[in-house]
Every structure is written in structure tokens, then in C-alpha cells.
Amino acid sequence: MTREEKSLVIEQLxxxxxxxxxxxxxxxSGLDAASTSNLRRACFKAGVKLNVVKNTLxxxxxxxxxxxxxxxxxxxxxxxxxxxxxxxxxxxxxIKEFRKKSExxxxxxxxxEEAIYVGDNQLDALVDIKSKEELVGDIIxxxxxxxxxxxxxxKSSGGKLAGIVKTLSEREG
Numbered sequence: 001m002t003r004e005e006k007s008l009v010i011e012q013l014x015x016x017x018x019x020x021x022x023x024x025x026x027x028x029s030g031l032d033a034a035s036t037s038n039l040r041r042a043c044f045k046a047g048v049k050l051n052v053v054k055n056t057l058x059x060x061x062x063x064x065x066x067x068x069x070x071x072x073x074x075x076x077x078x079x080x081x082x083x084x085x086x087x088x089x090x091x092x093x094x095i096k097e098f099r100k101k102s103e104x105x106x107x108x109x110x111x112x113e114e115a116i117y118v119g120d121n122q123l124d125a126l127v128d129i130k131s132k133e134e135l136v137g138d139i140i141x142x143x144x145x146x147x148x149x150x151x152x153x154x155k156s157s158g159g160k161l162a163g164i165v166k167t168l169s170e171r172e173g
Contacts, residue, residue, distance in 0.1 A: 006057060013053065013061035013082075017069075020084040021113050024091040024126075025072065026105040028052070029079035039098055039105065046094050048085045055080050070116045072109045080108065088112045092126035 001009075017023060028039065043050040055076035062069045083091040095105050110117040110126055117126060130138070149171060 009054075009057050010060050010064065013058055014064050016082070016084060017061055017065045017067060020086075022085045022088045022091070023111040024083035024085075024095075025075065025108040025110065026081045026083055026091075026095060027079050027108055028081045028105045031102065031104050035102055035104075039094075042094050042098055043083065043091075046085070046090045047087065048083050048091050048094055051082045053080055053082050058082065067111070067114070069111055071118055072111060072116060075108045075118060081105065087131045089127055089129040089131060092123055092129070096123060096127050 028036065031039065040050055055078075058080060059073050059076050062073050083094075085091050092107070092110070095107055098105065107120045107123050107126070109119065110122065112126070112129065149168075
């Protein structure tokens with residue numbers, strides 16, 4: 001690989017790191033061709049981009065990035081695959097599901113919305129992270145709950161003010 005090709009790859013990796021808030025580093029070494037193909041297919045279905053990268057080039061891209069990757073640069077040893085996704089927990093779910101049939105991929109680390117996770121033992125915590133859409137749904141559900149109580153109180157009391165106050169006071173207690 002020429003110096004120009006390396007600098008082009010570093011630029012592309014830096015752009016990829018800048019454009020994505022959810023970045024996973026995994027080790028997929030030892031997977032045969034069929035397993036690797038199955039992993040790529042699972043990633044594609046989950047909206048996860050999977051690229052095998054050179055550690056030195058990724059380290060340089062991390063250095064030139066505006067993000068602080070902390071100790072993630074220290075884990076760039078051996079085989080490294082970069083997994084990026086719009087959803088914070090999608091790569092973790094793919095890894096966990098794939099590991100039901102195989103020992104790999106192994107999670108090396110992750111950068112999720114500026115939080116850094118290092119080590120395969122973090123996989124379950126990453127799977128449990130809620131996506132932005134799930135959080136918005138939870139908030140909407142919480143906001144709708146008091147409104148539903150008022151509407152049901154109005155319906156059950158027949159619309160009389162005394163009945164409404166009585167129904168609401170009974171629900172409080």
C-alpha cells in the first residue's frame with residue numbers, strides 16, 4: 001500500500017469516525033468464509049456497517065478525529081473490525097446473536113455517544129442501551145399517562161365538577 005493510499009484510507013476512516021456516534025471495535029479473526037459472510041449479512045439486515053481495518057491506520061484516524069476515543073486506541077492489537085450503526089445497541093445485538101452459534105466476534109470496545117466501553121464483558125450492558133426511538137417512546141408514554149387519567153375521570157363522573165374532583169381525589173389516594 002503506497003503512502004498516498006494509506007493517507008486516503010486514514011481520511012476515509014476519519015470521516016467515518018466523525019459521521020457516526022456509535023462505533024464498535026470487534027475481533028472476527030478465525031471465522032471461516034461462510035461465517036464471515038453470514039456475519040456481514042446479519043450486520044446488513046441490522047443496519048450495521050462492518051469493515052476490517054488496519055490497526056495503525058485506525059489509530060491515526062482516531063488521533064486526527066475531533067472525538068476523544070480515550071483508551072480505545074490502546075486496544076488496537078490483533079484483528080480489528082469496525083462496526084458502525086445509527087442505533088447504539090444494534091452492533092451489540094448482532095454480536096450477541098451471532099455468538100449463539102460461534103465464539104466470535106469478540107467485542108474489543110465501543111464508543112457510544114461519547115461514552116467509552118472496553119472489553120467483551122461490556123456486551124450485555126451495550127445490548128441493554130435503549131435507542132433514541134425507544135427513549136422517545138418511553139417519554140411519550142409517560143407524558144400520556146396523566147392525560148389518560150384526566151380523560152377517564154371526566155368520562156366516569158358524567159362531567160359533573162363534583163364527580164370529577166371526587167374521582168381524581170380517589171385516584172391520588
